[in-house]
Amino acid sequence: MSAYKSDFLNVLATRGFIHQISDAAGLDALAAKSEAVAYVGYDCTAASLHVGHLLSIMMLHWLQATGNKPIALMGGGTTRVGDPSGRDETRKLLTYEQIDANKASIRTTFDKFITFGAGKSDAVMIDNAEWLTKLNYIEMLREVGRHFSINRMLTMDSVKLRLEREQELSFIEFNYMILQSYDYVELARRFGCNLQMGGSDQWGNIVNGIDLGRRMGTHQLYALTCPLLTTASGAKMGKTAAGAVWLNADMLSPYDYWQFWRNTEDGDVARFLKLFTTLPLDEIEKLAALKGAEINEAKKVLANEATALMHGRAAADQAEGTARKTFEEGALADTLPTIDIPANALDQGYGVLTAAVTAGLVASTGEARRQIKSGGLRVNDAAVSDEKLALTRANLTPEGVIKISLGKKKHVLLKPV
């Protein structure tokens, strides 16, 4: 089983993180001496990272757990340019203000997975705006640009795909890989960084950085990519009905985060336990051996562990409790998402349609109407058949709330105040 000498690569390999490595033996030797210094870059394109990013964050976690040094690179500079990899269309350029705000909102995520500090294997966070924004164009061309072959760049997947599909690729995007390559060299010089990790779509960019390093005289650099995650039925990981599965609690509640993992497809459970929890492998094997409906137990463990990593054990326990009451006991969990409504609204009669919209279950009263027609909207677990139904105090449960649900899984409590 241990194909590698280093704990780091062994852990990654057995847990299914490895897609490609540029020079496995060389990297293995470094990691075996706890001398790997690895970075992953995160662009600041949204106010939160999502589960798609989690894979690389877990790699940083294991890197540190096995005695090596992680660097979380915030792409404050590169986000100003925009990565064309894997995209058909040019990204909208974000304003500097948006980028800074996003960066501030993203940074705290990393504290949950890696420990920052000044020690040898302590993690470092840095923003590439620090050097990229100070670059001088002419100097850049002379020192860095001359090492890039247009001929070769045109063969890179990120570029080639665009050209083949006859999609626009602007000069600014074309430069992204140059900047990312330069980041790698800069981090090598500043922190002795010798490994860049990322999703498999980043392979080209990373290898370019290795190349640039060689030409600019850094020590040997390495690349390690993880597979791009899809679910067993082929869907892209991390997208749900409501949109992306955000990591920030203010964008996706711990309860909803727990539910996301709880709803994992059967075929993904074992794989996800290895990738997204820190449970020992033998324990995961036991869970993976479960059959039929018992797999639900494994899903709960997955949800608990993943949520505990991200939002803390207390939040995970609470989410599990809420789910147990709601789904298994059919009881009313007062910890469900709750929306306040003015108490006097109930005196006058509060329309179900409006209530459903207020609760955020549907986007419009029109959608609420349609859901009622197909029997998808319920008040206190009773299907609503009349769209004109008005909620009053009579609808309050003994707990003093009204539970309004869409489908089997989405529940919100309305609480008069």
Next chain:
RNA sequence: GGGGGAAUGUCCCGAGCGGCAAAGGGGGCGGACUGUAAAUCCGCUGGCUAUGCCUUCGUAGGUUCGAGUCCUACUUCCCCCA
């Protein structure tokens, strides 16, 4: 610079003789079946103070009782020639 095409429901792709809230997919949501799974089947998939009203087919004008559809200009993209 010259010539020829294209832009459709703000999730995507895509049909659309001058009467169109606009075919068909994908995706999504809901229902049934289940195990809060997958697969399958069915329904829905502009907004509203709703037997009606309002807003949608790149942008701005025009012709017409009536324009996604015809005309003009503009914007963006693609192709051919230079």
